[in-house]
Amino acid sequence: MKIKRRDFLKLSAATGAAVALTQGGSLNAFAQAKRGAIGGEKAGKWTPSTCQGCTAWCPVEFFVQDGRATKVRGNQFSKANNGYCCPRGHLMLQQTYDPDRVLTPMKRTNPAKGRGIDPKFVPITWDEALDTIADKMMELRKAGEPEKLLYMRGRYSPTSQALLYGTMPKIFGTPNAMSHSAICAEAEKMGPGYTQGYFGYRDYDMAKTKCLVVWGCDPLSSNRQVPNTINKFGDIFDRGAVIAVDPRLSASAAKANEWLPIKPGTDGALVAAIAHVLLTEGMWSKEFVGDFKDGKNLFKTGATIDEAAFAEKETHGIIKWWNLELKDKTPAWAAKVTLIPEKQIVSVARTMGKAGSACAVYMGPGVAMTPRGTYASMAVYALNGILGSIETEGGVMQGSSAPTDKFPSIDKYIDDLAKKSGKTKKIDGRGAKDMPAIMGGMNKKKDKDGKETVSAKANVVTNNVANGILKDPGAIKVFISTWSNFAFSCTGAQRWEKALPMIPFFAHLVTNASEMSQFADIVLPATFAPTEKLSIITNMANLHGHMSIQQPVVKPLGQAKPEETEVMWLLAEKLKAKGFANLFDYYASLEDPETKKKPSNAAEFIEIAAKISSHKVWDGKDKMKGDQISGWENFKARGIYNTETYAYKKNWGKFKTETKKFEFYSETLKKTLGLFAEKHKTTVDDVLKSSGYEAQGELAFVPHYESPKRHGDEKEYPFTFIDHKSRLNREGRSQNTVWYHEFKKVDVGDDSWDDVVKINPVDGKELGIKTGDKVMLTSTTGSITCTAKLWEGVRPGTIAKCYGQGHWAYGRVAAKDYAKAIANGGNNNELMPDDYDRLSGATARNGGFTGVKIKKA
């Protein structure tokens, strides 16, 4: 272009202007001083919907011009996001208009299945597609084996999912309804669950906190309230401090006052030392925890304390915890384990102690989603207990929720066959002696005589489904899955590529032909939920719960349909025509809460479902403590109901634990594990040993340090792998947008238009690797290729890589070559083996459990 410019400069400026004129300019262009009127943006309408690009599920608004979505912002009424969306919100525009989205139902014409084998998809009608699926389902019913139907949900709507996930499998007669939740962050719930009786995600009083400790997560990038964190983070420095515990320099760590680059998987040890300092230096909350009866601090390093010497208030078992775990765990000891200097541990503990009940410890999946993560989760969360920052100004809250209504009972639509087959063993292995999966605590049921039976809950083990199929290939014959991509998003992803071809029939309802879709017999185009689907979404942040609408702001692309409502209605119609009417009869029995009208077609069904879920907030029958909404139309136009503000200390004295107290010694875990062991006719110690935990005896009931588990010995696989999330990841779905790659550099240490592994320069030098070199990373399960980036934000001996890239399907921006199934970068899940925090059933992806070797590719 330079030559051209110089050519031009030979001409006079006046001639240049003449050139501009001949290129279609108008005379107006010559009027230097007189500028035309500034018209501004063409008329449009901000229309509310809900994002769902991450688990924040942000209420947003789309600017719609001529029926097209053109801009995005947070819902201006939203208290959870303060009216802002995070960067990933904007990517919805490119996702909506992604040319690679599936437009029409399609079927595979090549029976051979595998990566790189062209499925030879051809377009078919919705009618043919649903006929085929219904036929396959009816074959199972006719053979008396409906349990061989597997349904797995990926991203879903928390209300209308009940119509699919919570209904279809049960009425049909299969126990195999599997949620994606255990590959998300379920182990995170174990901490608050077994200490405070709250098995859920927490909220934080970030506007008031004086010390925010982000531990094993990067709330500026991910983890449930990104826009709210971004909104309030910078102001915390004016009130106090931010401390980041993370093995890599995250977005939060980059800004924090203190970064603690902990050795992966040793969080429990750091907790023990911080707790040790807080207790020995008398910095625990007297209001929440209580005090020694004679007022003298008996927490002395190494000293066992008589439990009777301490009078607890809102907690249970502080002395037991001290005696069992904390008394010898000094900062000097922890420094050796965690590689964080003793001085820094002490100073951080004092900063936290000084902020006291206004110090919020924001615990994330990096702590918990590890092979022994339950105890680390309990440990990090328990620091909030010592500080007394449970439900206090500047502290940690339980969730807030908006009042949804449930759909009517399905019981009478479950026939005898479904009742029987619905009780068969689930494919995910939950509840086995080596997979307790007791996330959620106990089930308490009362029979008609009022007699209570108690049993340990068994939670889903999503990633183990592949193992179940591989172990028993005949167990699943028909597989339906929605908005999922387990062959990409699960660790040990290769197992899914082996298991999926073993299933005779697989129907996938998705927006894009993903990795998993390459194994599908039928692919159905799902709506892109935030812009094309009607549903009701609930969540919370910033001390408010909310219910927000998700609605079509544009016409669905091609023949896309909402998978949880319209597709289920149409499928139910097909099943009815083939002799199984129960599902349809149930759907058709739903009533519009306003008009009492029953649905006569799919469109009515969709709207009635949304109205049932949401009616409490707008129908005026229930007195709402939050926003006042005048009716369904008002709700749709406004897009959101916000609850009242969270009341501090509202659960003090009535935590849902066995003691109603905050349990440093978890009577709740003790009882749950006891029930579980009893069912297996064994001991708690045996259960823990079988499940890979180190603790035995009483230690199992207190938060404690368990050493990190590692796949691959340090000699052969010398580097410890750190997986982390992108602030642009819309789960695994945004990589087919150009904007994702253009701004990949906003992930601290990453590069635009590349997929890098971050290596400390010291290691790079030793390996003879420099920035920009292509490298192959190999673990015990597989190899991936990506680009090396020498960077000071990781400790020597550890390497960090962001999850999200490495797509070999999904689209032509995401993959290097879709037709040839060539990946763009590397998928971390092919490197990390499938392992679990077996007490919760959650998939491990953190805690340094994967050893890796690096060589130049």
Add this chain to the structure above:
Amino acid sequence: MTQYAMVIDLQKCVGCGACALACKAGNNTAGRNAGQTHNWADFQLETSGKFPKPKFTARPVLCNHCSNAACVEACPVTPKAMFKTADGITMHNDERCIGCRACQEACPYSKMEVKGNEYSVISYNEDGKPYDPFYADKTEMIKGCTTSGADMAKSNDNPPHRTQYEHPDYQDVRRNNITEKCIFCEHLVKNGELPNCVVACPAKARTFGDISNPGSEVAQLVKKYKGTVLKPEAGTKPNVYYIREYARK
């Protein structure tokens, strides 16, 4: 006389990218091609120091709307295609621009060709090339089942999410063989709204206003925190200021 300016509070900024993405959506800038980012808003990212005490800074960047704008001086067209408005915005007139790129070469904050994580305030729309090759592509990924970029644009708009607006100097989607850059969203500002990047910032890190008025928020912030500008030595007198520190370490 009015001089529009922007103050970016680096303590509030978390480097998330929302501003830059909102700018792309609101101004319909093309995807990166032929060494041009077309990012009117972007970031300068830097890691310095050594483990375990590295220092990272994310600095949002955009046109500095310099009072002594090198790009305006370099523009050879009469009347100038790159000029200063009465409000101090460095404005670009698409019709008069002849695509010589003298502005791009003269701007101390621009590059003729951008690689990797680099940024350039001014981009150039290649002569004879479509606005965005992505939406000119006519191939389908799965024949008969997915569509092409060109058809997606045809059945919606180009780009499909095009934010339509009108302005006498620049088009909402610009033609080829001209340069382009941030224009402080004058089409919004003159209608009483704020630039897209300001509205989109979840951290409220950006403040926009008239710095010639000592009582304005921008003037007050610059005074209170001793605002700094990029490359003061270039003598361009930028009107984008940075206050406070990004990192606390």
